[in-house]
Amino acid sequence: MPKSQYIEPKKMRQAGEVKFTPIPVNQYKKTVKQELAAKNFTKDDLKRIYHDMVVIREFETMLNLVKTTGAYNGVEYNNPGPAHLSAGQEAAAVGMAYMLTVDDFIFGSHRSHGEFIAKGLRSIELLDEKRLEKTMEEFFGGVTLDVVKKGFKGPVKELAKRFLIYGLMSEIFARETGFNKGLGGSMHAFFTPFGIYPNNAIVGGSGDIAVGAALYKKVNRKPGVVVANIGDASMACGPVWEGLMFAAMDQFNQLWEGDMKGGLPVIINIMNNQYGMGGQTRGETMGYDVAARIGAGVNPEQMHA
Numbered sequence: 683m684p685k686s687q688y689i690e691p692k693k694m695r696q697a698g699e700v701k702f703t704p705i706p707v708n709q710y711k712k713t714v715k716q717e718l719a720a721k722n723f724t725k726d727d728l729k730r731i732y733h734d735m736v737v738i739r740e741f742e743t744m745l746n747l748v749k750t751t752g753a754y755n756g757v758e759y760n761n762p763g764p765a766h767l768s769a770g771q772e773a774a775a776v777g778m779a780y781m782l783t784v785d786d787f788i789f790g791s792h793r794s795h796g797e798f799i800a801k802g803l804r805s806i807e808l809l810d811e812k813r814l815e816k817t818m819e820e821f822f823g824g825v826t827l828d829v830v831k832k833g834f835k836g837p838v839k840e841l842a843k844r845f846l847i848y849g850l851m852s853e854i855f856a857r858e859t860g861f862n863k864g865l866g867g868s869m870h871a872f873f874t875p876f877g878i879y880p881n882n883a884i885v886g887g888s889g890d891i892a893v894g895a896a897l898y899k900k901v902n903r904k905p906g907v908v909v910a911n912i913g914d915a916s917m918a919c920g921p922v923w924e925g926l927m928f929a930a931m932d933q934f935n936q937l938w939e940g941d942m943k944g945g946l947p948v949i950i951n952i953m954n955n956q957y958g959m960g961g962q963t964r965g966e967t968m969g970y971d972v973a974a975r976i977g978a979g980v981n982p983e984q985m986h987a
């Protein structure tokens with residue numbers, strides 16, 4: 683109990699109102715032409731965005747065909763493991779990763795292949811060739827790299843893309859050459875050299891783990907922010923609320939001192955596809971109407987929602 687924060691009964695019991703400010707929703711309406719004209723993006727930026735979206739879609743199309751037909755492009759394969767796909771959510775994944783650096787961490791859900799690939803491609807874009815080569819060579823003694831470099835002649839960044847896709851695919855297929863030796867699989871894949879922290883089979887599991895990672899970054903003065911990519915239905919989960927409350931604690935602003943003053947570097951990114959497993963969130967299983975409303979009650983900044 684901080685003695686410096688005296689709670690004055692008279693003031694606390696004064697009549698008043700709790701006020702909320704409007705939360706903007708669906709404000710982004712620009713076209714590709716407008717973005718180019720405003721010079722917010724170059725043609726190459728936009729091509730990269732589209733490229734990364736297509737890579738994600740094709741990767742998951744491959745998984746879907748393997749699951750449903752036992753083959754992809756004439757190669758037969760049987761994958762008895764899970765694969766929760768995110769067709770239609772590619773833009774959300776690429777947009778999430780677009781401005782991030784390698785120092786920024788992402789955590790995912792049971793449906794996070796897209797975010798994994800988007801963050802991986804973004805990191806490959808940012809890292810220089812030497813560091814990419816070193817990362818691939820040193821990863822598990824180069825077992826993953828050995829497979830992808832066989833017969834490949836091309837730039838290091840292209841090799842790194844093959845490494846990313848193969849490492850994730852092998853992981854989903856429970857192979858030893860996967861990023862986590864096949865022990866994590868679709869829902870627990872990670873590759874920390876690119877700032878990709880684990881996906882999570884526990885719905886909302888990343889909603890509090892990411893807050894812990896943000897606290898780690900803060901108290902150790904590490905650069906970067908942490909993103910929790912979680913589904914709309916996870917907003918009903920207790921751990922997510924614990925994470926939200928922890929991230930918004932007043933003490934960060936009121937009691938922490940010097941360069942430690944201020945909130946945690948965390949972004950709660952709700953991948954809102956309007957459904958959970960047992961129903962639709964809006965109008966049925968939740969009362970929030972719009973997910974961004976949840977931030978409104980958490981602190982006076984409304985979690986910057």
Ligand SMILES: Cc1ncc(C[n+]2csc(CCOP(=O)(O)OP(=O)(O)O)c2C)c(N)n1
Binds near residue numbers: 792
């Ligand atoms: C704690 C927990 N409860 C229930 C489940 C079963 N489950 C798997 S996915 C899912 C729905 C998740 O919905 P949402 O968070 O909106 O993600 P989406 O599937 O829409 O991407 C549920 C309930 C689980 N994995 N973990």
Ligand SMILES: [Mg+2]
Binds near residue numbers: 913915955958
């Ligand atoms: Mg959902």
